[in-house]
Amino acid sequence: MLHTFVALVEDKPGVLTRVASLFRRLKINIISLTVGHSERPDVSRMTIVAEAAPGSGHRIKASLFKLESVLDVDDIGQLSCVTRELALIKVAATPQTRTPIFQLAEVFRARVVDLAPESLMLEITGVCSKIEGLLQVLSEGDNRILEVSRTGRMVMRRGQHTSRVLDAMRISNSEEEPIIPTTATIGEADGLEVFSGDPNHPL
Amino acid sequence: MSETPQTTASVPTRLTGAEIVWATLAGEGVRDVFGYPGGSILPLYDALRKYPIRHILVRHEQCAAHAADGYARASGKVGVAIATSGPGATNLVTGIATAMMDSIPMVCITGQVSSKVLGTDAFQEVDITGITLPITKHNFVVTRPQDIAPVLREAFLIATSGRPGPVLVDITKDAQQGMADFDFAAAEAKPHRPHPMLSAEQDALTEAIQLILSAKRPIILSGHGVMESSAMDQLRTLAERLQIPVASTLLGLGAFPASHELSLGMMGMHGEAWVNQAIQQSDLLIACGMRFDDRVTGVLASYAPNAKKIHIEIDPSEINKNVKVDVPLIGDLRQILEAILPHIAPRKDSTWIHAVNSLKGDAAVRDIKNLPDLGHLYAAHVIHDLWRATDGKAIVVTDVGQHQMWEAQYYKHESPRTLLTSGGLGTMGYALPAAIGAKIACPEKEVWVIAGDGGFQMTAAELSTVVQEHLDIRIAVINNGFLGMVRQWQEFIYEGNYACVSIISPDFVKLAGAHGIPGATVRKRSEVLPAVADARSSSGPFLVNFLVEKEDAVYPMIAPGSALDEMIRRPANGHTPLLETSEEP
Numbered sequence: 001m002l003h004t005f006v007a008l009v010e011d012k013p014g015v016l017t018r019v020a021s022l023f024r025r026l027k028i029n030i031i032s033l034t035v036g037h038s039e040r041p042d043v044s045r046m047t048i049v050a051e052a053a054p055g056s057g058h059r060i061k062a063s064l065f066k067l068e069s070v071l072d073v074d075d076i077g078q079l080s081c082v083t084r085e086l087a088l089i090k091v092a093a094t095p096q097t098r099t100p101i102f103q104l105a106e107v108f109r110a111r112v113v114d115l116a117p118e119s120l121m122l123e124i125t126g127v128c129s130k131i132e133g134l135l136q137v138l139s140e141g142d143n144r145i146l147e148v149s150r151t152g153r154m155v156m157r158r159g160q161h162t163s164r165v166l167d168a169m170r171i172s173n174s175e176e177e178p179i180i181p182t183t184a185t186i187g188e189a190d191g192l193e194v195f196s197g198d199p200n201h202p203l
Numbered sequence: 204m205s206e207t208p209q210t211t212a213s214v215p216t217r218l219t220g221a222e223i224v225w226a227t228l229a230g231e232g233v234r235d236v237f238g239y240p241g242g243s244i245l246p247l248y249d250a251l252r253k254y255p256i257r258h259i260l261v262r263h264e265q266c267a268a269h270a271a272d273g274y275a276r277a278s279g280k281v282g283v284a285i286a287t288s289g290p291g292a293t294n295l296v297t298g299i300a301t302a303m304m305d306s307i308p309m310v311c312i313t314g315q316v317s318s319k320v321l322g323t324d325a326f327q328e329v330d331i332t333g334i335t336l337p338i339t340k341h342n343f344v345v346t347r348p349q350d351i352a353p354v355l356r357e358a359f360l361i362a363t364s365g366r367p368g369p370v371l372v373d374i375t376k377d378a379q380q381g382m383a384d385f386d387f388a389a390a391e392a393k394p395h396r397p398h399p400m401l402s403a404e405q406d407a408l409t410e411a412i413q414l415i416l417s418a419k420r421p422i423i424l425s426g427h428g429v430m431e432s433s434a435m436d437q438l439r440t441l442a443e444r445l446q447i448p449v450a451s452t453l454l455g456l457g458a459f460p461a462s463h464e465l466s467l468g469m470m471g472m473h474g475e476a477w478v479n480q481a482i483q484q485s486d487l488l489i490a491c492g493m494r495f496d497d498r499v500t501g502v503l504a505s506y507a508p509n510a511k512k513i514h515i516e517i518d519p520s521e522i523n524k525n526v527k528v529d530v531p532l533i534g535d536l537r538q539i540l541e542a543i544l545p546h547i548a549p550r551k552d553s554t555w556i557h558a559v560n561s562l563k564g565d566a567a568v569r570d571i572k573n574l575p576d577l578g579h580l581y582a583a584h585v586i587h588d589l590w591r592a593t594d595g596k597a598i599v600v601t602d603v604g605q606h607q608m609w610e611a612q613y614y615k616h617e618s619p620r621t622l623l624t625s626g627g628l629g630t631m632g633y634a635l636p637a638a639i640g641a642k643i644a645c646p647e648k649e650v651w652v653i654a655g656d657g658g659f660q661m662t663a664a665e666l667s668t669v670v671q672e673h674l675d676i677r678i679a680v681i682n683n684g685f686l687g688m689v690r691q692w693q694e695f696i697y698e699g700n701y702a703c704v705s706i707i708s709p710d711f712v713k714l715a716g717a718h719g720i721p722g723a724t725v726r727k728r729s730e731v732l733p734a735v736a737d738a739r740s741s742s743g744p745f746l747v748n749f750l751v752e753k754e755d756a757v758y759p760m761i762a763p764g765s766a767l768d769e770m771i772r773r774p775a776n777g778h779t780p781l782l783e784t785s786e787e788p
Contacts, residue, residue, distance in 0.1 A: 062520035
């Protein structure tokens with residue numbers, strides 16, 4: 001089962017290794033990992049998609065929290081969120097064979113970002129299934145995919161910053177600790193759709 | 204406590220990085236460190252003379268780590284080990300992993316090449332922080348003198364917070380040589396955030412209390428966490444109020460007095476048969492500061508099938524790791540027990556305890572302690588006699604192997620921090636250096652090493668350290684000419700194919716003599732008590748070489764893949780019990 005974790009970590013050398021090493025020790029395969037600056041200075045935001053047994057989320061999260069460099073961890077589970085990924089795809093194309101690819105790109109709302117005599121490069125942003133879809137269509141027929149570069153999945157929860165959550169963050173802000181609004185801060189009383197993260201949950 | 208101006212400065216003083224290291228250690232209350240100098244750590248050693256800290260020179264850096272470990276286990280304080288870069292640092296690795304597996308608070312300081320040449324494969328350069336990533340709670344590289352004090356203070360905080368563990372601080376040579384302002388108070392680390400997944404909410408506590416009050420066959424599983432949390436009194440109160448028997452992990456021995464009528468002793472792979480049977484029959488397990496290690500559970504699928512489980516544990520990642528539990532209470536053991544106790548009224552119902560006692564059945568008949576020795580010297584007899592001679596009050600440091608298990612079975616520990624043993628990693632060679640640490644920590648206590656001939660040889664060079672530091676450590680070598688535990692597994696599981704387990708050792712008494720340490724060889728049961736008495740009356744260290752039965756096995760044993768109550772028992776064989784060795788009042 002695919003688990004998605006969003007971790008806020010110290011922006012220091014070696015943190016990436018520590019996190020990756022943890023997954024290695026737990027024998028969990030990382031499907032994708034993307035990291036970059038967050039809204040706070042000195043804090044990086046990591047999104048990790050890992051293949052692990054259902055129900056292992058608690059242990060992974062607990063183990064991540066044990067790392068001194070990890071400031072907060074959110075196990076996205078089934079929670080309502082926006083997922084995006086970016087891919088650059090280079091396809092073999094001559095002036096004669098370009099046009100069908102342009103049309104495909106338009107259907108998928110991908111952009112042509114490079115044109116060369118023998119190839120062109122597409123840029124596409126979206127959910128995984130959209131990117132997988134374009135790749136599949138491109139690989140059918142006579143097209144030759146020369147290179148694919150993908151960023152890995154990035155995730156952000158939909159609008160959970162209610163005033164109650166903001167208050168919790170303000171308290172934690174004064175202690176200089178970043179906080180990801182999780183089910184713990186939100187609580188079910190906020191009337192948001194909060195899933196337990198359990199794939200067998202009836203909702 | 205003597206104070207030099209540099210240690211408690213409230214006004215910043217300008218010091219070298221090396222001086223800042225010692226000043227910070229002194230400020231953290233460190234009195235003794237264990238180490239071995241070298242090129243990359245010369246500046247640190249040069250500054251030592253200005254500070255009131257004792258440095259114990261070992262003979263191998265692994266032993267510096269083990270000594271720091273033994274020091275921490277015996278005293279409850281943080282143990283400190285120091286080594287140089289390269290091979291000095293890598294030699295610490297086994298000792299650090301040993302401490303990590305048993306959750307021992309330790310700070311290791313390693314020298315490192317100058318930051319200008321880091322990453323160039325310089326002389327004695329090694330990426331020790333990379334190497335120790337999985338075996339430390341955290342580690343640091345310090346390249347600037349002004350970072351030394353804050354990093355060291357944070358290292359001490361991490362080592363002692365939550366679930367304790369080792370922390371490594373790698374300090375480059377130029378950081379040791381550079382100058383910086385030192386202000387101990389200003390270098391204080393931010394309070395450590397408690398693990399965000401601690402949870403002992405009221406409804407979980409209520410559920411636990413209900414389970415405890417309604418259980419008919421409860422057992423308390425007492426582990427190392429009881430001592431780390433100083434929860435001995437609370438545990439005892441809970442046990443006595445409801446007459447709940449207490450089983451112990453190896454590392455938990457001593458947290459609950461062995462002589463107490465509710466004490467079951469060690470459980471697990473080499474626990475007594477009735478203890479494991481009781482667990483399999485129980486309807487409630489109250490796990491306190493233990494982690495359901497595989498040595499304790501036997502095959503997981505059939506572990507305690509009828510029991511609900513309450514798990515009181517400070518590390519959330521241990522919950523449901525091996526055993527699925529019904530009520531996790533994640534936090535400090537003592538605080539949680541104190542929240543539970545007011546709801547537990549005393550009850551005098553000894554039905555379950557009587558049932559457990561009757562499970563003992565014919566165990567006494569199979570106990571080697573009670574069997575006639577037919578002229579052989581058994582390790583169990585040696586350890587039993589040692590226990591009687593020391594009144595059960597010594598600090599015993601064991602190595603790893605059969606003797607370790609026999610010690611757990613036959614030396615009854617009454618108080619915490621009196622059994623020092625490598626449980627999680629099972630590191631041979633641990634005993635002698637750890638005993639050095641324990642004796643430095645507790646100079647007025649009697650310290651005995653119990654080691655096998657295999658393990659003792661691994662770190663025997665530390666006998667020189669014992670002599671150089673004038674340590675009155677008593678050493679019992681359980682010498683059977685084999686790597687006993689491996690031989691036992693080959694006997695039971697590999698059809699008696701003894702592969703590479705027969706081992707030749709030096710005459711340990713002569714070896715001790717070469718160090719100026721007196722000793723004695725014991726071949727017969729009747730010689731045991733006199734030799735122990737000689738050791739105890741000797742004014743310095745003493746080594747006794749016990750030549751024991753070569754092919755004896757630790758019983759009972761749960762073979763891998765077996766359930767907790769499927770034990771291999773010692774054959775009863777028509778031996779009749781000897782009255783002499785029955786339990787003393």
